[in-house]
Amino acid sequence: MKRVLILGAGTAGTIVANKLHQELDPDEWKITVVDQSEVHYYQPGFLFIPFGIYSKADVMRPRRDYLPRGVEVIISEIELIEPDKNQVRIKKDNRTLPYDFLIITTGSRIVPEETPGLKEHEWHRTIFDFYTPEGATALAKKLRTWQGGRLVLNIAEMPIKCPVAPLEFMFLADWFFHEEGIRDRVDLTLTTPLPGAFTKPRAASLLGDILAEKNIKVVPEFNIMEVDPDARKIISYDETEIEYDLLVSIPVNMGSEVIERSGIGDDLAFVPTDKHTLKALEFDNVFVLGDATNLPSSKAGSVAHFQGDVFIENFLRYIDGLDLKPTFDGHANCYIESGFGKGFLIDFNYDVEPLPGKFPLPGVGPFSLLQESRLNHWGKVLFRWMYWNILLKGKPMPITAQMSMAGKWL
Amino acid sequence: MTTQTITTREIAGKTVHVNEEGFMTDPSEWTREIAVELAKEEGIEELTPEHWKIIEFCRQDAAATGAAPTLRRISKQAGVPTKELFRLFPKGPAKKVAKIAGLGKPQGCV
Known part of the structure; x- marks a missing residue:
């Protein structure tokens, strides 16, 4: 029996588990998935929670319902990935899971602790995130009673999961405050380390125009150094200060802690990956999909989906001894x-x-x-x-x- | 198909290949004289030993990894605080150093 081990059952891991289950002969292959929690979140839905369009319950489903029967599911934290030994250590019962092939789909997470002042006493009081269910829900509660003022959205550092989400947040905020009848009392400012509203020139120019039409200010090339939560201002490395009444933060995004612990990631704990084949650069029996890679593609569910299609075709070639085709184009x-x-x-x-x-x-x-x-x-x-x-x-x-x-x- | 257009231009008496944003596309065409000229274009009048330390780190790192280092990587690996990098190369240090060092644009994000 050969073993495929999938770490993380978010969008990428769940897609891969389903595809492998469809294609691999169950008499020859055992597929195991490890994830730390029982809940699968529909992450694109987090954006709508602050504005009361979705509730937390709308974006939660039991993780196991989306994984095929016949795939072993282990709910546990992952302690260490040991590619040299072809094994992974997990917390539950101190087990060691050996593998023939490893698929890393551990995603990315926000790390507000990387920016001084962010996750301190004003966290979820006047400073919020919306990349976690807790943050999005806390912000929804705040916005229900907020009377207006300066709302500043800050993107700490690129790359981030879903680079369009901050723009969507501002568009929806503009709409929400119109509906609340207080748009004239709200000042909306987007601060970003990028030179414009988006990473790609034509879309950046178009989206920039729309932001201007909606009277949403953009402060480009703003690289946050710290937050002063008491004076309510964000300060950049070149000492520009921007005052806020309500700060919505997209904190630094990093790969999973287990990537860092295992010493297989880059400076942001993303795993160096071949941009066209999705094989880990350093290991021949490890593949990386979804947000966990260091690829210059968007960290987004659609990307995980397209990678899943490319991966399965290539994986079936690879296990039969054929070369990997460089078919992923960053779509x-x-x-x-x-x-x-x-x-x-x-x-x-x-x-x-x-x-x-x-x-x-x-x-x-x-x-x-x-x-x-x-x-x-x-x-x-x-x-x-x-x-x-x-x-x-x-x-x-x-x-x-x-x-x-x-x-x-x- | 690619959206990148490569042209040539003359810097410090040498003809080099650049992309539409002015980043050199072949690091082997780079010289220290070119760096001095490119720095001026970026508003840095004089390259001090502190500047050179960063430029040299980035050249070595890019040669080893195949890509211009990110700001986080420069700060961590070269041991220079981020704030200092912003003082030396105002606005966007990673992008500015990459340009002056004759490296491609640092892989941002899409």
Whole structure:
């Protein structure tokens, strides 16, 4: 019996578990998944919690319901990955799990402790995150009674999970305060280490215009050094100070602590990974998918999904002694909520930035790329159903793993 | 298909390849004279020994890893506080050093 061990059953790990279960002969392979908790969170839904659109219960499901029968599921913290010994130590019963192939899908997490002043006495009082269920829920409670003032959103450092989420947060905040009737008493400012609103030039310019139209200020190239939680200001390395009444923080994102402990990550605990084959650079029987990689692709569920398609095809080749094909192109596909029941859709990869066009059917759509539409918003709403029922289960989606230029305008 | 366009330009009497954002695309074409010129273009009038220490670290690190180091990596590995890096290379140190050191743009994020 050969053993495949999957560490982490979030979006990437769950997709991989389902795909491997569909493809591998159960008489020859044993598949084991380890995760530290019983709950699977629909992370794209966290964005909607602060505005009362979703509750915490709307984004939680039992993790085991999405993993196939026949796959061994162990709920435990992971102590140490030992690639030299082909084994992983877990906390539960002090077990050691040997493997023939290891799939690392341990994701990324926020580390507010990296920025002085952030996670101190004002944390979840005047300073909030929305990348955790606790943070998003605490912020929802705050916003219900907030009377207005200066709301500053700070992105501490790139890369972050879902680089469009901060923009969506601001669009939704603009809408929310309009509906509350206090938009004129709220000052919205987005501070980012990037030179503009987004990482890619054409989308950055378009999104920048929309932010301006909605009277949301952008402070680019702001590299936060510390927060003064009592004076309520954020201070950058070049000593620019910005005052706030309510600070929404996207703290430093890092890979899992077990990556750090095991000494297999980079400076942010992301695992060095081949950008086209998803094999760990240093180990021949280890693959890395989802947010846990150091790839210059977005840390997003759509990326994990496209990686899953590329991975399974390659893995089946690899175990038969064939070479890995360099087929992952960095494809990402993101809905961007822009408020007032509208949204954008962007589609891009390592080399091609988001372009306007129609998607997924060239010339037809129904979704519009890089353009605001009501249908794009509904795409995002329906996506939650797709996520639970199609995407996680590794069923086919009508989108190719590699980005297509068809239907795009240069 | 790629969106990157590579052209050539002359810096400090040498013709080198650059991308559309002015980053050199071949680190082997770089010289110390080029660094001095590129630094001026970035608003740094004089490269002090402190600047050179960082530039040299980045050149070595990029040669070893194949990519220009991130700010976090420079600070940690070269042992220079982030604040000091911002003093030496105002605004975006990682990007500025990479440009002056003739390295590609540091892998940001998409």
